[in-house]
Amino acid sequence: MKAVSLFSGGLDSQLAVCLVKRQGIDVVGVNFISPFYGGGRKLAVAADELGIELKTIDISEEYMNVVKNPKYGYGKNMNPCIDCHAFMIRKAGEYMQGIGGSFIITGEVLGQRPMSQHKSALAAVEKLSGFRGLILRPLSAKLLPPTIPELNGWVDREQLLDISGRSRVRQMQLAKELGISEYPSPAGGCLLTQETFSRRLKNLLQLKPDAGPMDVEILKHGRHFMLDSRGVLVIGRNANENDALLKQAAPDDYLLKVATHPGPTSLLRYFGTPEPGDIEWAASITARYSDAVSLPQAQVKVWQPQRELQLITVQPMPREQTPSTV
Numbered sequence: 001m002k003a004v005s006l007f008s009g010g011l012d013s014q015l016a017v018c019l020v021k022r023q024g025i026d027v028v029g030v031n032f033i034s035p036f037y038g039g040g041r042k043l044a045v046a047a048d049e050l051g052i053e054l055k056t057i058d059i060s061e062e063y064m065n066v067v068k069n070p071k072y073g074y075g076k077n078m079n080p081c082i083d084c085h086a087f088m089i090r091k092a093g094e095y096m097q098g099i100g101g102s103f104i105i106t107g108e109v110l111g112q113r114p115m116s117q118h119k120s121a122l123a124a125v126e127k128l129s130g131f132r133g134l135i136l137r138p139l140s141a142k143l144l145p146p147t148i149p150e151l152n153g154w155v156d157r158e159q160l161l162d163i164s165g166r167s168r169v170r171q172m173q174l175a176k177e178l179g180i181s182e183y184p185s186p187a188g189g190c191l192l193t194q195e196t197f198s199r200r201l202k203n204l205l206q207l208k209p210d211a212g213p214m215d216v217e218i219l220k221h222g223r224h225f226m227l228d229s230r231g232v233l234v235i236g237r238n239a240n241e242n243d244a245l246l247k248q249a250a251p252d253d254y255l256l257k258v259a260t261h262p263g264p265t266s267l268l269r270y271f272g273t274p275e276p277g278d279i280e281w282a283a284s285i286t287a288r289y290s291d292a293v294s295l296p297q298a299q300v301k302v303w304q305p306q307r308e309l310q311l312i313t314v315q316p317m318p319r320e321q322t323p324s325t326v
Contacts, residue, residue, distance in 0.1 A: 001154055002026045003136070004096040005105035006088055007054065009046040011171050011183040012107030012139060017050050018178050019138040020105055023155055028099065029054045030092050034063045035216040037190040046182065059091060060213040067192065068205065072124060077198035079190060081116035086128035093131040103134045103149045109171075110140040110164040119144070139163045139171070191220070200224055200326055204232075207271040217248050218267065224326040225285060230272035232326070233282045235289055236264040249305050254279065256286045259299040259311060263290020280314055285323075287316035 003020055007013050007029030021027050029052050032038050039056070047054035066087050070080030085108075092104050108117050115121065122144070126132040133148040141150070141160035149155040163170050175183065191197045200219040204211050207229060221241040222234040236242035242265035249255055254268040256279075266286040268278070283300035292298035293316045303309030 002028065002096075002099065002101040003103050003105050003149075004092050004099070004101045005029050005052075006092055006107070007031050007043075007047065007052075008107070008189070009040060009043040009184065010107065010189075011168070011175060011180070012109060012112075014046060014050060014107075014180055014183060015171055015174055015178070016105050016107040016138045017052060018180070019160060020136070020155065021050070021052070023159060025155070027052045027105065028101065030095055031056050032063075032088055032091065033058045034060050035213045036063075036067075036192050040184075040189075042182065042184070049180075049182070055095065057091065057095065059087075063087065064212060064216075067201075068209075071128065072121075075115045075193065077193055077195055078201050079115075079192040079198075081113065082121050082124055083128065085116055086125045089125060089129040089131060089135060093129065093134065102154060103136055103147070104131060105136050105138060107139060108137045110137075110143050112164075112166055136160075203326055207232075214248075214250075218245065218269065221245060221248075222264075222267075223289075225323050226326055227268070227270075227278060227281065230275065230278070231268060231270040233266060233268050233285060235266045235286060241265075251304065251306050253304065254282065255303055255305070256283050257301050258287055258290040258292050259301045261291040261298070263287070263292065280312065283312055283314045284317040287314055288319070288322055290316070292316055 003025050005017050005027050017027050029047050031043055033056060044054060066080055066083050070083040072082035075081050089104055096104060110117060126135055136147050136149050136155060137144060138160045140163055141157060142162035143164055146157060150157040197219060204215060204219060208215060218234050221244050222236045225233040227233060234245060236245050245265050245267040249267055256266040264286065266282060268282045279302055283302060287298035287300055297313050298316050299311055299313055301309050301311055
């Protein structure tokens, strides 16, 4: 018999796999990739140490619709946790059917997350996913109604657990017993739970309702300054962010960099009609964050990915006149 497990590589998902796998069931881990979560360098290592196959599935395009129109709304920030869990379980279920699996495993713990892991939320997830009865949560199974795998005898309910709440003491004890020593901290790995990122995303969706995964990527980098409702200026804070902005620049984006002094790379992206003075505004802020900040004037290179650069001269924007970041 085969089961498909939602696999983040975190402690709970590893334990859930172990609890089912030790009952003689073949487990395949599924990890979903989106602009907001997924992947990670240690994911494949964790799956290999558990002795399970790992399937990575990119859901970026479809998942944007979940973020924009969650049936059960958002958490504290832009996190649509109930809709998100239901969507991932539905995708895992579709994959399960494709490989001849019988049920789905998750590492969810009753009461661990206030929005998405109380009983009514778990019931909503089951209903929304379309796989009601086939979702086994091994860490809290004894506190939940028996599932089809338990009722049919595919899984021994007595070998499952009754963990609840936010404490991880029991999980850590079980990890020690099972020889699991490598796992990430429980700090949220989803960007949608982060205040600054969510604020940027909300602003993006207001300016560009049809924004896709590629539009989201620049939200992860730099300082963000709004150009009214026409566009956004993103200024790199370090070499890695400068490189990321260069790689993510679309053909219509403008790139800026001070020509004579060390400083950041900036990206200006429009969502509306450009107006005179926009480039100078972006260049002035770019110079303000460079080593030319104290000069009366600075030369700034301006170019587009498929167009030659131009050189303009601006005054670095004074600190007190620099707009607030988003």
